[in-house]
Structure formats: C-alpha cells, structure tokens
Amino acid sequence: MTRHDHQLHHGESLKEAARERLTKEGEQWTDMRAAVFDALAGFERPASAYDIAEAVSNAQGRRVAANSVYRILDLFVSANLARRVESANAYVANQHPDCLHDCIFLICDNCGQTVHIDDDNLSGGVRKAAKTAGFSAPRPVIEVRGTCGDCETQ
Ligand SMILES: [Zn+2]
Ligand SMILES: [Zn+2]
Ligand SMILES: [Zn+2]
Numbered sequence: 659m660t661r662h663d664h665q666l667h668h669g670e671s672l673k674e675a676a677r678e679r680l681t682k683e684g685e686q687w688t689d690m691r692a693a694v695f696d697a698l699a700g701f702e703r704p705a706s707a708y709d710i711a712e713a714v715s716n717a718q719g720r721r722v723a724a725n726s727v728y729r730i731l732d733l734f735v736s737a738n739l740a741r742r743v744e745s746a747n748a749y750v751a752n753q754h755p756d757c758l759h760d761c762i763f764l765i766c767d768n769c770g771q772t773v774h775i776d777d778d779n780l781s782g783g784v785r786k787a788a789k790t791a792g793f794s795a796p797r798p799v800i801e802v803r804g805t806c807g808d809c810e811t812q
Pocket of ligand 2: 774
C-alpha cells in the first residue's frame, strides 16, 4: 500500500466505521457485538478479553462470559475492527477499520499506554525480508517497548 492520508476515527465515528466494515464482511452488527466494541473502544490501554467481559457485564448488569467475548474479538481482528497487541496479550480497537495496515504499536513499560502508528515502509520492509527468507504470507507484528512521553517527564 502506498502512502496516503487515512482517517483515524474516534467516538461515534469509530463505531459507525466499525459497523460499516463488519457489515461489508457479511457479518451482523448484533447488540452483543456492538456492546463488545463499545467496551473495547472505551479502554485507553490494550484490554484483555477478561477486562472487556467485565466491562460488558457491568454495562449490561448480567454476567457475560469471557469465552463469548473472546470469539467476538477474534472476529473483530479478522475483520480489521480490532488489533491484537501481542506483547501485552490484549486488544485495541482499530482506529482505521476501513483501511488495512500492519499497525505498529509503541507500548510503555511503565503505564501500559499504547501508541499506534502506521509506517508502511517499515512493515513493507519486514514483509519483503520475510518473503526473501522463504516465508509465505508474512504477517509482520511490530511492537516497540519503551517509556512514553508522559512517564518520561514525571
Ligand atoms: Zn490507511
Ligand atoms: Zn494502523
Ligand atoms: Zn507511560
């Protein structure tokens, strides 16, 4: 993918873009899926399936199993609505569900704040190197650990 200006969605606009994307995938935007997406998007840091199950349970006043949340998160990841932050073993809402990238995450070791950047030159280079080494369909996972600006200045 070449360089382009893509839109990062927030709030209602993010929810709308996510619904549109999932529907285009031929999947239904059910109440449960909407609730899971709401909870996921409400977290400021990567959230585990358990965190999200708890948030949905609290919001709905009934017990929601982490297993069913996990299945929905799986669907969200495959439909580009969410991304897995592997090194945090957690998920974030994808701010550009209508646009596919190998997202790069910068994760603060201190507070867990996660910054999302897209640099297709960087991830494209990793893809190319993997292909050269005989890897088919390489899927770069690029995560950088460090200290965020907020923690640095404290
Ligand atoms: Zn884009
Ligand atoms: Zn991205
Ligand atoms: Zn921090």
